[in-house]
Amino acid sequence: xxxxxxxxxxxxxxxxxxxxxxxxxxxxxxxxxxxxxxxxxxxxxxxxxxxxxxxxxxxxxxxxxxxxxxxxxxxxxxxxxxxxxxxxxxxxxxxxxxxxxxxxxxxxxxxxxxxxxxxxxxxxxxxxxxxxxxxxxxxxxxxxxxxxxxxxxxxxxxxxxxxxxxxxxxxxxxxxxxxxxxxxxxxxxxxxxxxxxxxx
Amino acid sequence: xxxxxxxxxxxxxxxxxxxxxxxxxxxxxxxxxxxxxxxxxxxxxxxxxxxxxxxxxxxxxxxxxxxxxxxxxxxxxxxxxxxxxxxxxxxxxxxxxxxxxxxxxxxxxxx
Numbered sequence: 001x002x003x004x005x006x007x008x009x010x011x012x013x014x015x016x017x018x019x020x021x022x023x024x025x026x027x028x029x030x031x032x033x034x035x036x037x038x039x040x041x042x043x044x045x046x047x048x049x050x051x052x053x054x055x056x057x058x059x060x061x062x063x064x065x066x067x068x069x070x071x072x073x074x075x076x077x078x079x080x081x082x083x084x085x086x087x088x089x090x091x092x093x094x095x096x097x098x099x100x101x102x103x104x105x106x107x108x109x110x111x112x113x114x115x116x117x118x119x120x121x122x123x124x125x126x127x128x129x130x131x132x133x134x135x136x137x138x139x140x141x142x143x144x145x146x147x148x149x150x151x152x153x154x155x156x157x158x159x160x161x162x163x164x165x166x167x168x169x170x171x172x173x174x175x176x177x178x179x180x181x182x183x184x185x186x187x188x189x190x191x192x193x194x195x196x197x198x199x200x
Numbered sequence: 201x202x203x204x205x206x207x208x209x210x211x212x213x214x215x216x217x218x219x220x221x222x223x224x225x226x227x228x229x230x231x232x233x234x235x236x237x238x239x240x241x242x243x244x245x246x247x248x249x250x251x252x253x254x255x256x257x258x259x260x261x262x263x264x265x266x267x268x269x270x271x272x273x274x275x276x277x278x279x280x281x282x283x284x285x286x287x288x289x290x291x292x293x294x295x296x297x298x299x300x301x302x303x304x305x306x307x308x309x310x311x
Contacts, residue, residue: 113224115223117204118240119244121211121226
């Protein structure tokens, strides 16, 4: 086999920025043997083509050696291995996986309290999450507006003086807040579940 | 007192430079110390004198609006008197409204 660092037959191996060590090589060979066995083939260490195909499957991380196009002939072990690996399009993510991913983008219970400065002040998001303001207008002309990648605003009227607004932001987004005729009862940044680890 | 600036505008104040520097999510172009007291008034930091001016302006605006409202209340009684149909009740109502207006005009003069 004509081996290049990190690359076999045009397929980049899932190991980057380093040469393959002897132990890693042995691990890859072991993985290939497992794939070949799962596919019901006879392992043959001298069969270069069989190994190259197995390497391609590993590098792509998508399918097992010997699987037909309907994937109907996967062994139980092979099916388990297949379904526990997301492909690059995330087309084979399970419902549980989808629910988990959706949950990462939701507000967590972790927040940092902030101070609302003068109208027009800017604030930088410390992580993915939400800037949230509970604003109390002093009269019917009260208003508050948050401008980031997107924007949101609220205005008071004779029957509504309490205004609550949230703006979703990605990490390092700079937002500005304009307001008048009122003050913030609370102002905080709420971390997304997937960004909770960035809270100090 | 320390003043935190963004775009040459005071956007936050605090007791120490360290407190301002450690304000979550906010960065400042410059931080200055001052002996002058600043207060957040309707979304902007103002000196005590500036707050007083703003408060007077707001009060003046409110009193002028009250005068306008009193004028509107006079219209029906005035129309009745002008048409020769005015009653004693119309006259006393106008007197009461005028007394209220005079109080407001006095406060406006004193501002």
